[in-house]
Amino acid sequence: xxxxxxxxxxxxxxxxxxxxxxxxxxxxxxxxxxxxxxxxxxxxxxxxxxxxxxxxxxxxxxxxxxxxxxxxxxxxxxxxxxxxxxxxxxxxxxxxxxxxxxxxxxxxxxxxxxxxxxxxxxxxxxxxxxxxxxxxxxxxxxxxxxxxx
Amino acid sequence: xxxxxxxxxxxxxxxxxxxxxxxxxxxxxxxxxxxxxxxxxxxxxxxxxxxxxxxxxxxxxxxxxxxxxxxxxxxxxxxxxxxxxxxxxxxxxxxxxxxxxxxxxxxxxxxxxxxxxxxxxxxxxxxxxxxxxxxxxxxxxxxxxxxxxxxxxxxxxxxxxxxxxxxxxxxxxxxxxxxxxxxxxxxxxxxxxxxxxxxxxxxxxxxxxxxxxxxxxxxxxxxxxxxxxxxxxxxxxxxxxxxxxxxxxxxxxxxxxxxxxxxxxxxxxxxxxxxx
Numbered sequence: 001x002x003x004x005x006x007x008x009x010x011x012x013x014x015x016x017x018x019x020x021x022x023x024x025x026x027x028x029x030x031x032x033x034x035x036x037x038x039x040x041x042x043x044x045x046x047x048x049x050x051x052x053x054x055x056x057x058x059x060x061x062x063x064x065x066x067x068x069x070x071x072x073x074x075x076x077x078x079x080x081x082x083x084x085x086x087x088x089x090x091x092x093x094x095x096x097x098x099x100x101x102x103x104x105x106x107x108x109x110x111x112x113x114x115x116x117x118x119x120x121x122x123x124x125x126x127x128x129x130x131x132x133x134x135x136x137x138x139x140x141x142x143x144x145x146x147x148x149x
Numbered sequence: 150x151x152x153x154x155x156x157x158x159x160x161x162x163x164x165x166x167x168x169x170x171x172x173x174x175x176x177x178x179x180x181x182x183x184x185x186x187x188x189x190x191x192x193x194x195x196x197x198x199x200x201x202x203x204x205x206x207x208x209x210x211x212x213x214x215x216x217x218x219x220x221x222x223x224x225x226x227x228x229x230x231x232x233x234x235x236x237x238x239x240x241x242x243x244x245x246x247x248x249x250x251x252x253x254x255x256x257x258x259x260x261x262x263x264x265x266x267x268x269x270x271x272x273x274x275x276x277x278x279x280x281x282x283x284x285x286x287x288x289x290x291x292x293x294x295x296x297x298x299x300x301x302x303x304x305x306x307x308x309x310x311x312x313x314x315x316x317x318x319x320x321x322x323x324x325x326x327x328x329x330x331x332x333x334x335x336x337x338x339x340x341x342x343x344x345x346x347x348x349x350x351x352x353x354x355x356x357x358x359x360x361x362x363x364x365x366x367x368x369x370x371x372x373x374x375x376x377x378x379x380x381x382x383x384x385x386x387x388x389x390x391x392x393x394x395x396x397x398x399x400x401x402x403x404x405x406x407x408x409x410x411x412x413x414x415x416x417x418x419x420x421x422x423x424x425x
Contacts, residue, residue: 046258047413066407068263089409091217094280094296094401098214123416143217 044146046122048130053119053147056086056129060114060136063106068092072106072131074114088118088131090144101134101142109136117147182220186212186394189367195288200330200364202286204395208278212368212394216279228391236389239350245381249349255418261347264414266405268300270319270343271336272358272374275391277347282393283400284370291325291332296400304334311337319343321358334360345376353380368395 044050058076069089078084090096093103114136118129132147193201209215211225229236241249252260262269262277269278280296291304302320306327315322315338323336336358344351359375374388 046254047410047417064407067403068266068405068408069410071409092403094403095214095216097401098398099217101217121413123413123420125413125416128413143219145217 044119044130048119049122050119050147053117053132054129056116056118057113058086060106060110060112061085063103063110065093065103065106070096070103070106074116084127086127086129088116088129088145090131091146096144099143101144105136112137118145119147180220181222181225183211183213183215183218183225184222185210185225186368188365188369189395192364192366195286197288199288199327199332202284202291202332202362202364202370204284204370205397205400206282206284206370206393207396208281208391208393210392210394212396213398228393229389231389234389237387239345239376239386240383241350241381242383245351248351252349253418253421255414255421257349258414259411259418260344260349262344263347264408264410266298266408266411267342268298268319269295270339271302271321271323272360272376272388273343273345273347274300274320275360275372275374276345276388280403281396281400291334294400296403298405299403306332311335317341317354321356328361330363332362334362336360351381352376352378355380369393370395 056074056076058074060072061075062073064071069091070093071087071089074086074088075083076086091099096102114134116131116135117133118131121128121130131145132143134142134144136142193203195201207213208228209226210228211221215221215226224230249257258264262273268274274282274293274295274297278295278297282296283294285292285294289306291306293302293304295301300319304323304325306325308326309324311324312322317338317340319340319342321336322338323334325332325334327333337356339352339354339356339358341352341354355378357377359377361371361373361375363371365371370393371390372393373390375385376382376387377385
């Protein structure tokens with residue numbers, strides 16, 4: 001898995017690129033970079049481990065755009081270089097639409113490399129996580145789900 | 150110090166300096182890109198003189214979606230400010246508290262309408278609903294179109310009496326009257342699968358809900374809820390005045406038909422039962 005290793009540094013680099021892109025003093029202040037929390041659709045902690053969140057980089061392979069939660073899938077290399085297919089849960093479609101992450105954004109980026117920070121499922125299901133923040137090749141940081149830390 | 154930590158500390162220092170140099174003291178509240186919607190002008194009125202509650206209402210202070218967005222004024226996230234209008238805690242009878250405490254975390258999760266995909270019902274639709282409501286109001290009739298689960302409700306405003314033996318509905322059986330500019334809706338007869346709050350607060354067959362709707366200005370809808378349930382509560386519970394704000398844009402389709410969480414949570418429940 002190409003997660004955690006060196007991920008913090010990459011994330012910091014990514015954040016700085018975003019700041020340049022946004023280019024406003026308000027966005028430069030970390031406090032304003034915090035995305036608004038979602039109204040609790042349900043208790044995140046019941047299903048996902050907010051203390052076990054990782055960063056993932058891989059190829060977006062598929063999208064299931066459905067209610068109450070869309071799922072997207074990524075091919076991600078593990079530590080041995082073997083490709084594993086992961087699935088990620090997101091906010092409800094309405095919430096994604098209203099924050100500017102339309103279905104079309106996912107569709108246009110299938111087959112491309114994306115970056116996700118997500119939290120692992122509690123029930124032991126392999127290769128399954130809740131997506132929190134995400135970046136497509138355009139480099140824009142998007143909040144696509146709830147993150148606990 | 151590891152390289153990436155040094156980099157992080159450096160970034161924070163640069164950002165802090167930038168904030169100090171570029172944001173004048175006292176001007177921080179102007180930097181939010183999504184702010185609290187101002188009250189707007191006077192509320193529109195129906196031909197019968199009552200405030201017209203028609204509008205696309207958002208459950209926050211911004212009049213637009215706020216979840217997962219950047220630059221939102223924290224004051225725009227909520228429907229009331231607990232420091233200004235604190236909401237009292239419901240006082241449940243001991244047997245009700247014990248019943249809720251006996252639920253495992255997963256059982257509690259599975260009881261939530263957001264997970265089991267059952268309608269939220271009344272009054273939860275006003276207390277635990279992150280999605281919008283379109284209201285269509287005319288003399289004698291108020292139609293509420295809830296975005297969540299594509300639910301709807303028709304409330305007749307002709308003062309018809311409540312049924313003596315009500316059929317249990319998710320939205321209850323309602324009657325309505327005006328008290329000045331406030332529309333008061335009283336309801337009885339609720340489906341026992343609904344919860345008042347997504348914390349296990351259930352209700353009995355004696356639940357009686359009073360909703361008080363007012364529109365003090367163009368952009369604001371105030372909803373106050375009273376829950377009277379003598380079998381479950383020690384005394385009736387009254388909500389804070391929740392302020393919904395006027396927005397625009399589409400009311401989207403939202404049928405909850407593909408909830409994989411149910412399967413995942415059922416697996417968790419099996420694990421919990423094995424651990425008991």
